[in-house]
Amino acid sequence: MTTDPRPLIVTAEFEPAMQGWLEGLRRANYPAELNRVPAHLTLFHAIPGSAEAEVARRLALLTAQAPPLPARLAGVKSLGRGVAIRIECAALDGLREELADALWLLLSAQDRAGVQLHVTVQNKAEPPAVKRALASLTPLPERPTHIAALRLWRYLGGPWEALGRWPFRGRVR
Template identity: 50%
Template sequence: MRDAPLILTLMMDEASFRRLDDLRRAHFPPARNLIPAHLTLFHHLPGDALDSVAATLAGTTARQPAFSLRATGPRFLGRGVAIAFEAPDLADLRKRLAAGWSAWLTPQDRQGFRPHVTIQNKVPSDEARALHERLGAGFQPFDVRAEGLLLWRYLGGPWEAVGEFPFRGAVPCNAFGGAS
């Protein structure tokens, strides 16, 4: 289990997390919904490098003030729907982390960063398209407060929380949620 991959996600404010998680609970197939709503920065970091990854995150987040990102609307994924974000500060933070971890990055994590929270996945395309259209018709952009980073170990479906790294001045949260 020590070598199981690590996943890095954004820690967001409680209200935004609840809003996105409510959407996920409402639209994600229940049998496949093993984890709450999340915005992934890295999908696969080496599990045996946990100490090094955690040290980098602790140093980085201690210097990083909290910031905002903007939910801009639904994104059609073919067999699902995500909420897309405009997030220049998050993209810059991810770019800095990626530079230090370049030797570890998988092809998926080397691709361009398109921040999103998946609220539906692995459904028939017509069902996804209908949700995309329904959400798009009434969507009002909203701001999300980035409070820190969360580190997880992938366990073949469910995830195990292994680290919480609040940004400078932010309040730590309870795994996957916002401030406690």
């Protein structure tokens, strides 16, 4: 059992070409001094660090037989001081719900409330920068993609420590 109390974060990772494209958007738009983690789709924000082994076990089970999950970019949304790419993925919504049910007693109020799937490509930016990013990304053509893996991280007060990566191993039919 892990005794590190720092919170755990669970994210979804895209197939390599899309992951690279999102990384490029993040590098181009995120304030450089704050861009400490790769582009990601957060599923859970703050699971107690003591649950690391249990979360890792469940992520391994969820991905072992499942194929990469079909998803699509579904537009751009303003975050006020940032910009996000909306993601639609019914299979990931279901997987997240299953994991939330299993970990319910460990979840923060934020994580119990659910999630609107998105990738933040800009945050904590000044209004002119937000306006430029929105203009450059709108309209965003809908693009199909796949969720390739789930990842587990430990929050270190800014940067994140990578704890594990579980690719979806099932065959796409």
